[in-house]
Amino acid sequence: MILGFLLLDSGGTTLIHKDYAGILKEHEVLFSSIMTAVSQALQTIMKTYIRHIELEKYHLYFKFSRNYVLVVISDVEDDRLFSLIDNVLGDIETLNVDPDAIRFDSRTKEEVMSLIEKHIVKYPPSMGTVRKLAEKIERSRLEGSDTIELELCGLVPKMEFIERKKLRIKPAFVGGIDLDMLFQKYLEGNVEEVIRLAPRVFYEGDVPKVLYAKAALKLNSFDTSIPAPPLDFVYGTILSIDDDVLRNYLLFEFKEFFDLDAPRNKIKLVEIKKEHILAALDGEYPRNIAYVVALTSVAIPDIIAKIRNILGNKSEWLILELERYELLSQMFRGLQLSFDEWNLRLSELRQRLTKVIGEETEIRYYYLLLIQIVYVMGLLLKDLTFEDAERILSDVLDQMNNYYSEFEGKDQRVPNDLKADNYYLTLSIILGIMLDMLEKEKVVDTMKKYRGIIMRKIRWLRDAAFKHRIALNTYFRTISGLLASYTSIMAHFNIVVKNIPTIIKELAENFVEKLWGSDEYTYAMIMMDLLACLGNVAIFIKDSRQREEILIEIAQLLERLYRFFEKMPFVSALSALRAIKFYAKSGKSEGKEKCFLILEEIRERYPQFYYQLAEKIISEALTISSEDHRSEY
DSSP states (O other): OEEEEEEEETTSOEEEEEESSSHHHHOHHHHHHHHHHHHHHHTSTTGGGOOEEEOSSOEEEEEEOSSEEEEEEESSOOTHHHHHHHHHHHHHHHHTOOHHHHHHOHHHHHHHHHHHHHHHTTSOOOHHHHHHHHHHHHTSOBOOSEEEOOSOOOOSOOOOOOOOSOOOOOOSSOSOOOHHHHHHHHHTTOHHHHHHHGGGGGGGOHHHHHHHHHHHHHHTTSOTTSOOOOHHHHHHHHHTOOOHHHHHHHHHHHHTTTOTTHHHHHHHHHHHTHHHHHHHHTSOTTHHHHHHHHTTTOOOHHHHHHHHHHHTTSOHHHHHHHHHHHHHHHHHHTOOOOHHHHHHHHHHHHHHHHTTTTSOHHHHHHHHHHHHHHHHHGGGOTTOOHHHHHHHHHHHHHHHHHHHHHHTTTOTTSOHHHHHHHHIIIIIIIHHHHHHHSOHHHHHHHHHHHHHHHHHHHHHHHHHHHTTOSOHHHHHHHHHHHHHHHHHHHHHTTEEETTHHHHHHHHSOGGGGGGTTTOHHHHHHHHHHHHHHHHHHHTTBSSHHHHHHHHHHHHHHHHHHHHHTTTSHHHHHHHHHHHHHHHHHHOOHHHHHHHHHHHHHHHHHSOHHHHHHHHHHHHHHHHHHHHHHHHTO
16 A cells, blocks of 8 residues: 655655655654665666665655656555556656745645645555455464354455357347337336347347346346346347447446456446437437446436436336435445435435335335435434434344345345345444444344344355356455454454454455456445454454554554545545554554544544544453453463
């Protein structure tokens, strides 16, 4: 992960510096090491060949030009940083700005700082750091009241699609199908009928092919007990679409079952072709319908507005699909609502839910997800108190538990992505926060109820992913979140989940970094949850010095996430709370100081609820840590 950077002039004078993790303030030795390295490099004719220096805990990456020296500080060795710093310094030189202007003119300094950070924010925090921590914990001796191992090896599914042969759909009959009727079947959610009838009119162009592809992708996201067209058929149909934008978009959507890079490519395509897409949506029937059907999974306001306008009230599930992507994006971004706005949204969704009580389970799952999202967005309400949040989240947990029990065995025709999003909200975000909020006697009852539920959902997720019935970004986000809640529950029971570091190593592969650039929220939550899993095991390391060091390291990484994502209040606040927990559990004075520093920042930045929760976490963690230290003597 990039921890900071310095821009110096050719003589070694600092022009700009940015410290994302507080390391330059805390470690004067590090700053001196950087300046010494720069000074030595400037005195040699070989300076252009000095690109990387490894210190005890950090890696320094250098780029020299005629006017400037750029230094990027990372916590792991990563060759990708060479191209990053080349691009950054190339752009700075292109500005043709005098170094003195950067040094003395605040406007110029801000412009250059903005240019550098524009590149930096495109660079993801590294999964390599998480793997290194997991390996350290693997080598440590762990001790708790009990030790278990989860039978969960092999959580990463095959991540490629191999076209075995060209497969074409041969309908029993040709013709005799009206496109309006076919579109109506799709609006009603009758995907089997669309799949049965659409091939008869493939000769009419792209519209029936798009309808077939979307219906087949949806059917392939249902429970594995529901028959669906072979993915080879779906792939072949998509390739036969003439419209380049529709064909490429649906190919990327198809590949979301196999490739974590697909969401990024899909977003890039939409951004590049946005004007073309908006024009097509405004265009003539039936071409505009093909774009409506294809693009309901895009969380871009202009496109959503056009699609809503075309759909009107013709399809409840498609309107709900649009709301799902829109609200999830707002939640992770940390959109802050006034109480009146929040209460109105919640009231409207509840009213709409009561009207569909007897309808299909899929529709109800949509409403439950939207209601949970709005509840979570309520955690950023300005005047929310600890008591308010506890009451709200307890009610949501109880309600969702009742609904899931009611739906047991009836939700095979609900898309797995939709179910996974619901479980993620309930069993990861909401339950995870509640475990830190509840008093000890209440926590035990809650934990006993949910640990079995979580393991069943994890096994269900794995099965869906290995049979390519769920998008990989949703799979990795959900399984990481569920494991974080599970290990937190086990830690409360003083139970060591011994093979968690091995499981985390498997999940924290570099391919997860492909999510960066399309879904930073998901990437941040995955990293946060994987670090929480490791922290929940590291507290059981027997050697006190080793335990302290690893917990501090985990807390530092969480703190860096908190600072790196400060423009996303929800992600940032959760990272801050988890950083505080592991700083406090380390038992070190350094950790305690950090706790109270972040606590004061939380008081200034976030609603009262987060400050009160942080205080509780610190109080409980420091008490437990003190007891652990006493027991060692």
